[in-house]
Amino acid sequence: MKTKPVLLAIAILVAASSTAQITWERIFQTGSVKTIEETVSGNFITTLDSVFLLDAYGNTIWKIHPPVAGYLSQTTYSSAPDKTGGYIIGGYAVNPSFDTYNFSMQLNANGNEITHTTYQMGNSGSIGVTAVMSTADSAYIACSAIGMGAGSVDTYVNKRNQNFTTQWSTLFSSGSVRQDALMEDQSQRIIAGTYNATGASMPKFQRFGITGAPAGTYVVPDTFAGGSSCYSSPSCTMCTDGNYFISANHSPDNGSGVFPYIAKLNTSLGSIWSKAISWPNQPYVNGLAPASGNGLIAMINYQNSIYLLRMNQNGDSLWTKVYSGSGTAGGNMIRQCADGGYIICGSTNGNEYILKLDSLCRLLPSVEITQTPALICPGDSAVLTAAAGYSYEWSNGSSAQSITVSAGSYWVKVKNTAGTDSATSNSINVNYYLLNTTISGSQFICFGDSVILSGPAGQSYQWFPNADTTQQIIVSVAGNVWLHYIDTNNCFVITDTIQTTMLTQLNT
Template sequence: MVSFILAVTASAGLGTGLMVTASNPPPDTEWETAIGGSYFDYADAVQQATDGGYIVVGTTYSSGNGGDFYVVKADASGNVEWEKTLGGSEIESGRAVDKTADGGYIIAGKTASYGTGGDFYVVKTDASGNVEWEKIFGGSSYEEAFAVQQTADGGYIIAGDTDSYGAGRTDVYLVKTDASGNVTWDSVFGASGFDHGYAVDQTTDGGYIIAGTTTSYGAGGDFYLVKADASGNLTWDVAFGGSEFDCAFDVTQTTDGGYILVGETLSFGAGSYDFYVVKADASGNAEWEKTFGGSDWDDGLSIEQTTDGGYIIAGNSGSFSVNGDGYLVKTDASGNIEWDKTVGGSDYDCVHALKQTADGGYIVAGETYSYGAIGGDVFLAKVSAWTNTPVGSNVTVSLESSTITFPDVSESGTTTATTSTENPGGPTPSDYYVIEGNFVEITTTANYTGPVTVGLRYDESQVSDEESLRLFHWNGSEWEDVTTSVDTVENIVYGQVASLSWFFIGEPAVAPVADAGGPYLVQVGYSLDLDGSASYHPDGTIVSYDWSFGDNTTGTNVTVSHTYTAVNIYNVDLTVTDNRGVQDSDTTMVVAYDPESGSATGGGWFWSAQGNLKQDPESEGKATFGFVVKYKQEAAAGNLEFQYHVGDINLKSTDITWLVVSSPNANFQGEATINGEGLYTFRVLAKDGDKTGGQPDEFTIKIWQGTDTEADPIYQALNAQLGGGNIIIHDN
């Protein structure tokens, strides 16, 4: 196996139990701060504000009202600029926030102060946190909003739970409002069990994607993904998970039109709970699934696609700290870990939300017991953008399975490597195969000068001759061999390039050997079995056999059956492909005859030109022939005599093996003696010119010593025009 991933991957598939952490150093934490009062306060949502600061929403119990929405505006360094509490005399919980087009904020959560003791509570504020309007949505029982987003039409979409409506004990509740908070429509999704909606995102088609958990479908608690159209009608829904409890907390649409979900799983992974990430296509089909974490509990709560096409995931971990900390995982676009890190102090801290910031870093929010009041405060932390290529000379970036050395870096940046099984350039060299079909793209955001040394690691169990390995680089027009050395101890192939792009490790290709068998003789209209079983591979496995029958039809398999419908001599091609994609082809001949098609006679002479006689290519002179060929009792019969006196050739047939008559031509092959001795094979093509509008008659003959018609003939005359005599094709 050849790997070029920046860091070790998480579990390669569900249920494997493999859990690992990244080997790359993570980015630095720029600052951490606690915000709140003397009692319990925590954050559930965060966004970067338009001025570069941050808006944080959560719940405070320090206000004296038993629990209120807690809205905090912090500057770019985490210093509080203003804070607001929203709610009544009972408990309110702030769950979500979104920046609005007018510079203000839309905030959603749950209220027990208004409505029926448990309803959606939605508040619109200006840029300073002053309330512009507030709305209550729900029925006679319990509702709670967990997500809100401003929609493209200027209104809002709110997602959460309802016990008042729907078919089950709890259902997903989706409410669409106009810009003033007036309900446009609402929808309920779920069935007879418990179904929860924790996240919503407006999709590019104007509809919505909602994520949560379901006990109505799946195995007693699974990820629940719901796609609704722009009017809130169900398009499709799907469950993901295993035999234990699995719950999704966040979802976003990805740039390819699909979706990325994160949550927690008891079904897979290595610990009590683990991060569970599912990438789905636009129709809700799982493309890949990953788990992240350790031997203890790890909960994934927030996910976002990053500007590099990968993903940033946040949650909590008891696996990588004594008391529990916030846990961040950065992956590439395929879910492979690039880095991970914990944030927090010596006591319990957790992260509920995160966003990528304008500088490429990350803002995270949650709760902390390490800092601030004893009862717990809002936790806010800023993490730097990740860089692994610092300023300096001879800077070596060590990725998990590749190394890149820059001679001089003038501006720091990030160097990454991603793999693909699709060839990003032109044809690879035909005498090399790509190890495991892997191509790797190495890129960097650092500014550098001078030639770069690239080393890619290989798995020695996957190659035959390590010394023969070569490193190929796509230079924009072709794959170029840039190899400088092969380290057979560390299993790395090194090369040097002027600029970074795509690479692959190649090993000299040991090709399979195709053998199509034959030649074959078959009567038109009868089935013919063609056999490629004599094909073999000296150092691999043949995985496919592809036949082309010469009549615009094809077949696949080691042995195939085919029926020809027209008289002809067909060239049949067999192409075999091995497990590495290397191919070989062989061509055989099929003679398809019809005993009712006619017969042929001929006699005369032609001038045998120089080059016809292999043993004396300078010789030339008169050659004579005479033949009668026909079918007798459905078998080819007849005789041929051919004389070329200059070359001391007096050929007489002893057998006619096959005959194909197809006006204006007769093709036949047989065995003969020369000068009364030996065994020779001949093949004749005789053309009746009268059948083609009065053109000259032509005679072609090839003679081989022995029976190997793949060898060079000892004599051949091609398309020789007669100097006297004639050729006649007799139609039945």
């Protein structure tokens, strides 16, 4: 099939209703985020300098740097959730003889090690387990890259069951496998894309059956951009129709020009369509994710920014979104999330960078609401405040940044200054303090005797009907008794009414 050029897309503002999708942006310490995956609970497992579990809003739940027993140090390259609620991670470890061995490790839900294994070492050492995933049959895939000398790299694709015993291991030569180039299709076949970073080897996508036997290969053609010279960063993802999207980068003139290549393949690994992106100044496609309508999002590192190119089912460009982080940015990996949005990891200005975007690749306005005070007394009010810099539509009709409200449920819709992007908060409930309305003490008075009644802890007491102003009173007559007081939260409280009863004297 003839390859078609794709011109630089102009960003088009797409009108869409506000959704409940969560979006955020996080910058961490120095470095680059290598991998990120969503868990079944909506959290994110990510590999930075250590392994982090983030909640749905990007807040850290835990951070670990798990040691490999018997080794001096370890570096983690990859992480992914498994089907048991735990995780699998991979990297390399250095032993006391300073040899490097690749490893993969099972973690429980709290990030504690269950077990680990190490892999064979190459002629010139081990590079690391560069990609991991959990399969539909609850097994694990680990791609172990080893050095073979003279800059050459081979990768073993290993499948292990839940007990971490080997089901199969297949040599996949000519380079390492990025986590963005590893996937499982609807028939539980594994697809991995690799390249040789030191030579002119064309990127290829190898498919493995359930038993590990080869089940087809697609080799990126060397003619779409004028010849073969240098390739990099293959990626792949499933299309919503069950077919495959793949990508790679081609530099026929040894780096002075780069042509991202994107193709859609059928389940027989035949080309449905292919496109070369002819933007100037060396764009690199570094990840793919599915989109609605059998389309895709291509993550392209370009002009020191992350470009997200939306393509339809035919590979035609629809729009782009651009993110530059804190000045410059580059993406390492993109995944579609359960809510239809996207999670992206990479770096910005030398720091670790993560973006959670909506289904239109937008970073929506902040919709966090702060409440002061956290609880209120009956008859009092609270102040709700949304983030500054937007226009506002509160559920009570107000258009101010802050509103004063009584108890109840409230939400706000915010829009950016251009009015193009909007987001709606979750509802926030303004609640009363829990009031103590109980008078303690016996309600029954023996003839000729009295009882002591006590009010709750607080201040400024007023008893009725006898007008006492102490926390405790002595009652010697039958009748209704109640109390007005100020509690420890400075709330005015009216207690429940109790009825004291005079017991009848028995004649003897």
